[in-house]
Amino acid sequence: MARAPLLCLLLLLAAGALGSPHERGLIFNLDTGELCVQSAQCKSGCCHRDSGLSLARCMPKAAETQECSPKTIYGVYYKCPCESGLKCEADKSIVGAITNTNYGICEDPRGRAALNPHQ
Numbered sequence: 335m336a337r338a339p340l341l342c343l344l345l346l347l348a349a350g351a352l353g354s355p356h357e358r359g360l361i362f363n364l365d366t367g368e369l370c371v372q373s374a375q376c377k378s379g380c381c382h383r384d385s386g387l388s389l390a391r392c393m394p395k396a397a398e399t400q401e402c403s404p405k406t407i408y409g410v411y412y413k414c415p416c417e418s419g420l421k422c423e424a425d426k427s428i429v430g431a432i433t434n435t436n437y438g439i440c441e442d443p444r445g446r447a448a449l450n451p452h453q
Contacts, residue, residue: 364392372409380414396422402440416440 362375369389370381376392383390390410395417396402402422403413416422417440424430424438 366392366394368392370410373411374409378414381410382414383410383412385412396420396440398440398442400440401437403437413437419444 364370364376366376366378368376368391370376370392371390373379373381375381378392378394380393380395381390382393393414396414397417398420401413402416402420402424403411404422404424404426405415419442420440421443422438423441425436427436430436
């Protein structure tokens with residue numbers, strides 16, 4: 335019976351941490367520069383670290399012509415994925431994913447088709 339009050343307390347703490355979708359939370363909906371563990375926590379959708387020993391922080395997604403990483407299941411990036419509508423032209427091999435060398439450049443796929451209409 336002592337578990338019920340503990341469970342209620344945990345649920346209340348979780349609800350307070352999540353907050354409403356328009357408010358910043360303690361765990362999700364984090365702003366640029368805040369510490370993160372997974373990209374799902376960040377408003378931008380990118381939890382970025384500079385090296386394997388650095389702390390990860392929420393960062394904006396990569397813009398056109400910036401370095402990028404393809405989306406990954408790990409949830410933390412050394413280079414953020416591209417903004418919406420852009421494509422990361424990168425090495426998508428298993429070796430590249432394991433060694434974190436699968437970086438590329440964000441490109442607008444519509445721009446390439448416009449430059450070369452015979453593709």
